[in-house]
Amino acid sequence: MTKSFAAMREPTYFILAALQGEPLHGYAIVKRAQELSGGRVRLTTGTLYAALDRLTGEEMVRVAEEAVVNGRARRTYELTEHGLAALHEEAARMAAAVRVVRDRSVGARVATAWTVPA
Numbered sequence: 001m002t003k004s005f006a007a008m009r010e011p012t013y014f015i016l017a018a019l020q021g022e023p024l025h026g027y028a029i030v031k032r033a034q035e036l037s038g039g040r041v042r043l044t045t046g047t048l049y050a051a052l053d054r055l056t057g058e059e060m061v062r063v064a065e066e067a068v069v070n071g072r073a074r075r076t077y078e079l080t081e082h083g084l085a086a087l088h089e090e091a092a093r094m095a096a097a098v099r100v101v102r103d104r105s106v107g108a109r110v111a112t113a114w115t116v117p118a
Contacts, residue, residue: 005086007093014041016079016087023064023078026052052077060086085107098106 008016011033018024018032029052031045044052055061060083065076079087 005089006088008086009116010037010052010057011041011043011047013090015043016047016056016083019061019077019079020084020087023076029077032058055083059083089102 014033015029018029019035023030024032026045026048030045030048032085033041033043052061056077061077061084062080063075065079067074067076
């Protein structure tokens with residue numbers, strides 16, 4: 001039996017999506033999440049690192065590498081299999097929600113087109 005995940009907030013979804021292709025450091029995650037969301041998700045540093053700490057605790061992401069760059073610690077994060085499964089489940093949940101709206105919209109247009117005027 002596969003584990004079912006709770007619905008995600010949009011920033012979490014785009015943080016995981018940003019990490020889907022390759023490990024990234026914090027600033028790159030911020031930029032990729034903003035790009036993938038069409039500018040809707042604009043993560044602050046505090047929000048990003050709080051989310052990364054939570055997602056690390058939930059074993060959805062892990063620290064791939066730690067290095068000191070210009071005297072500052074830089075962590076690179078990567079998506080885990082657990083995180084990828086959660087991301088895919090959320091994408092499927094959203095796709096099902098889209099189908100509900102699209103199917104109802106198509107049905108409404110068809111019903112309207114066949115309505116006989118009084």
